[in-house]
Amino acid sequence: MNTLFKQTIAAPHRLGFLAGGVLLLLSFIWWGAHMLGRWQGVALPSAVVPMFLHGYSMTYCFFPLFMLGFIYTAGPRWLSVSSPNLSRYAPVMLGYLIGGILVLASAVNTHLLVLGIALQAIAWSAALWIWLSAIKRSQVKDQLHARVIALAFTLGLLGMAIAGFWAATGSTAAWLWSVQIGVWGLLLPVFLTVSHRMIPFFSGTALQPYSPWRPSWWLYTLIGCSLLRIVFISLELNTLVVDSVMAGVLLYTTWRWDLRQSFKVKLLAMLHAAFAWAGIAMLLSAISETLRLSGYVGLGFAPLHALTLGFFCCMLLAFVTRVTLGHSGRPLITGGLAWTCYWAMHGAALARVVGEIFPSIQSMAYALAAALALIALLAWSRVYLPMYWQARVDGAAG
Template sequence: MQVIDRRKALSIPPVWRLAFRPFFLAGSLFALLAIPLWVAVWTGLWPGFQPTGGWLSWHRHEMLFGFAMAIVAGFLLTAGQTWTGQPGISGNKLMALAAVWLLARLGWLFGLPLMLLIPLDLLFMLGVTGLMARMLWVVRQKRNYPIIAVLTLMIGADVLVLCGLARNDDSLQRQGVLAGLWLVAALMAIIGGRVIPFFTQRGLGHTEAVKPWLWLDVALLVGTGLIAVLYAAGPALQQNALLGGLFLAIAAGHLLRLVRWYDAGIWRVPLLWSLHLAMLWLVVAAAGLALWNFGLLANSSSSLHALSVGSMSGLILAMIARVTLGHTGRPLQLPTGIVSAFVLFNLGAAARVFLASEWPVTGLWMAAICWTLAFALYAWRYAPMLVAARVDGHPG
């Protein structure tokens, strides 16, 4: 059976052998095109057609449920195979899931009628959640059930956005997007808390990883989930000192974890400092939102972009750079130009968070250029790996 299964797996074109391959590739290509397009529209350089719901609705929804969830799907549906011992999605089923994702993205951009776009958009999220839930349920892997809970809530957040779109209610759309953003932060809290200490230990040659404090991990997950629920319900859109205290606690909890994980040796290893910096951006985001809720910052936009750009997208870039190497059978040695991609990305995040509020056009274009170059470097160096067979000859 092992020989037959191996032959069957190797007969599948490499790009369809595991979910990380098409989704990391498609997600990175989408990212490097979508942000310069958005900034061009925002600065008046793109006076053409309108996507479904208008450009702001497109930008908010697609960078979260299009770009970020493509990477989440690729990561989880690949990692699930390792976690459970169950075969990951591949072949025709993976092609179908990727096609649904692509059609939904094209539908949003080119104004597909809502009666077609809404079920198409939800089908991708339902497919990812259902596939992941099945893998975990078969082996009763309760440790990872919280991931299914978060993905299920993400579907709810997407429904909220789509309801807002159907009702032409911008506030409802914003509630859903911000709830979804903090649900991704909850996934980052779960996954980051597991892999970053382990990667740090392996990358620096230590004998043991820093042991997690379960109470802290649970508190961060519950607190972040509560923020998502409050955004979905609406109160988090308004300044509130109690909510500011919750954001401050989230910032302190993540900072405490970073201090525990820290080792000066990470600065010699780009695959490590890129991960740690991404989580530091989460601290900046939560602290900024705490200050906004306390009335000490004029607006929340910069803090939200510290989360969406600096932390979420920074962790995405760092993780896909590492995961692609490991799952294509390569040593963990970054290709030429990827260290520059990490540097450019974080410079762009700083421009978006700290410059764009004072010099909007300059700050946004600096951020967009750095972002685009970073993901272009990833696509250039990693696309050949993603579409080719593993270098060690194994399936996957």
């Protein structure tokens, strides 16, 4: 047992991905049970309104741990600084994990919600300080990606603080703001920044000929629009202009990064195909806002779930699979299981989006989305989570 624990804390990505994986499974099992129950006409008991707990858990519970596992591993290389010490990152990640477990347990006891969110906010404050310290120590001139992530982490802390106010007071407005800031201020900026830095790089090393394309204006435009969207929402303005700009840039990028050619390498195709959901999500959002301006009903949560389930969750599986294989000493070749689980998650995203657009099949579509997501995550976790407490197959450290 002692050896397994030492292996788990041997590198930031091991502990971050394992802790994130645990919360990912728990979050989806809980919500999947509610979706399947709704399909059968059964309302499962919950001390916290399920939609509210779902909104917080799917935004803040597990994604930040995966982010820390990745950025504490790859980030120091970007900045040419040393990786954070175990004594720094381990308490942060374990604290965040315990906070997430308490948040999910609030479905049984509502008093645990405030405590869980508070613990996650404290842990995240320490995580942000570690990352800011790394940036401060760095002498590298190009710190654009690192600084954008620092900004997103700061906004994430603000979102958690507002979520804490919601948990303490029951304010629906505070809950809504925490989710909006979490999606558009934390998650989307981080996913876009990492995609901008890593997808062209991975493509250039795996495909020949290939000309990597990642202009700085791309990042300024999309991050600016994502943050501007929060401002528009606060002023109750229609977001059509912002959504259209983002959709145009993202869809062009999917073509420019050459989605079709990426299928020559499955592990690379997983990154490109997941990224395609970002453009689709913003296109759906632009269509929804156009319908509202025209006096019609919009597309509901279809754009949001195209972004969260489609882009975020599919990209999470793709990136974590790649990092896990590479840092466990295994070949960067995805097997049939990872490939199948990955596409099952695409199916979950598609079913969730279709269920919003066609209300007549909504309950069945939700249940299908939940079933596909659970099957995908359980099967993937059975193979990949043990790698975080196992020694590298090549005998190397880390």
